[in-house]
Amino acid sequence: AESAWQAYELDGTPADCVKFMHLRFADFRPDLIISGINRGENLGRDVHYSGTVGAAMEGGTLGYRALAVSSDTHQNNNFGEAAGIVCRNLEALYALDFKNTVYNINIPNIPLEQMKGIVFTRLGEHTFDDHYVEEEEGVFMLTGDPFPGGESEQDTDVALLREGYVTITPIL
Secondary structure, three states, X not given: OOOOOOOOOOOOOHHHHHHHHHHHOOOOOOOXXXXXXXXXXXXXXXXXXXXXXHHHHHHHHOOOOXXXXXXXXXXXXXXXXXXXXXXXXXXXXXXXXXXXXXEEEEEOOOOHHHOOEEEEOEOOOOOEOOEEEEEEOOEEEEEOOEOOOOOOOOOEHHHHHHOOEEEEEEOO
């Protein structure tokens, strides 16, 4: 059977790529935009700084069903599992109510058999002890450890991801 899948590759910010697709390919309207898999989690207020979330938000603003997917690691060690979770649940994800929202999915960096399940939740507090370090003259890097005591209640994306759950959070 012939595949219904089409793929395009663009260079630009994630949100720019979504907008370009929307404006340039008027005859192509995806059923679902999946932005990611991002290296590192996007939790709490961090979603405001994320290119991955930005692309999903742009898609949602333009009227598409859109997901942002992030893996709780800065390594490449569980992207296959993260992609597998999304693929195995694609029909259920597609069936979500996307009216006026997009969904932010975070996948813990643990083996699949150790994950406790998939939960819908809300954004929590994800605060850091932020500071800039001058790596070389005139070049600064934002760094910081999670702020002690700044984590949120148990029913938020921050806490549930740390407990081993895949979290799905509406964000638009």
